Amino acid sequence: MSAIENKKLLADIFxxxxxxxxxxxxxxxxxxFRWVFPGDWSWGGTWEPKTAVLERLxxxxxxxxxxxxIAAQTIIAEGDRVVVRAxxxxxxxxxxxxxxxxxxxxxxxxxxxxxxxxxCNTALVERVLTRPA
Numbered sequence: 466m467s468a469i470e471n472k473k474l475l476a477d478i479f480x481x482x483x484x485x486x487x488x489x490x491x492x493x494x495x496x497x498f499r500w501v502f503p504g505d506w507s508w509g510g511t512w513e514p515k516t517a518v519l520e521r522l523x524x525x526x527x528x529x530x531x532x533x534x535i536a537a538q539t540i541i542a543e544g545d546r547v548v549v550r551a552x553x554x555x556x557x558x559x560x561x562x563x564x565x566x567x568x569x570x571x572x573x574x575x576x577x578x579x580x581x582x583x584x585c586n587t588a589l590v591e592r593v594l595t596r597p598a
Contacts, residue, residue, distance in 0.1 A: 471573040472542035475549055479537035487527065491519055495577035506587050508596050525597035530555045530563065547571045561593045 466474075474493065481489035499513035500522060512522045527533060535553040542548075548570050555563040568584040 466573065466576055468542040468544055468547075470576075471545065471547050471571075472540055474573060474576065474578075475542075475547045475571060476537065476540055479535065479540075479549060479551065483534060483536040485534060487533065490578075491515075491523065493578045494518065495574070495579050498578055499580045501580065501582045503582060503584070504587065506591065508587070508590060522597050526594070529557050529594055531558055532556055533563075535567070545573050547573060557593055559593075563589065563593055565589060 478489045478493055494515045496515050497513070498515040498518055499511055500518045501511045502508045512518045533553065533555040535551050537549050537551045539550040540547060548568065551567045551569065553563070553565040553567065555565070557563055565585055570582040570584075571578055572580040
């Protein structure tokens with residue numbers, strides 16, 4: 466796929482997620498998908514493949530929210546890389562605000578998401594969320 470097609474794929478995914486359809490992301494993941502939190506902090510590390518990302522990271526993470534909406538602000542694509550700057554508004558099950566700013570670096574191949582490296586406000590994550598096992 467071209468960079469334009471990859472950018473459209475991510476634009477469509479984030480448009481759906483901004484309306485509350487968080488499955489749009491998981492539906493686009495390849496079976497060998499990996500999620501990376503870079504850095505030396507409690508969430509730093511890699512989850513892979515897709516089944517582990519869903520079962521050990523995303524499901525436990527999303528269970529900590531009563532509502533979660535995320536919208537893309539900027540999408541830049543070059544080759545197989547698509548960078549999405551996004552903003553989320555959410556409330557945890559404990560009633561804490563989780564207004565997060567993200568920069569996602571996606572790798573796309575054959576119309577499927579293969580990897581994401583997530584950059585975010587790590588202090589907010591540490592303060593209001595529990596790291597999945």
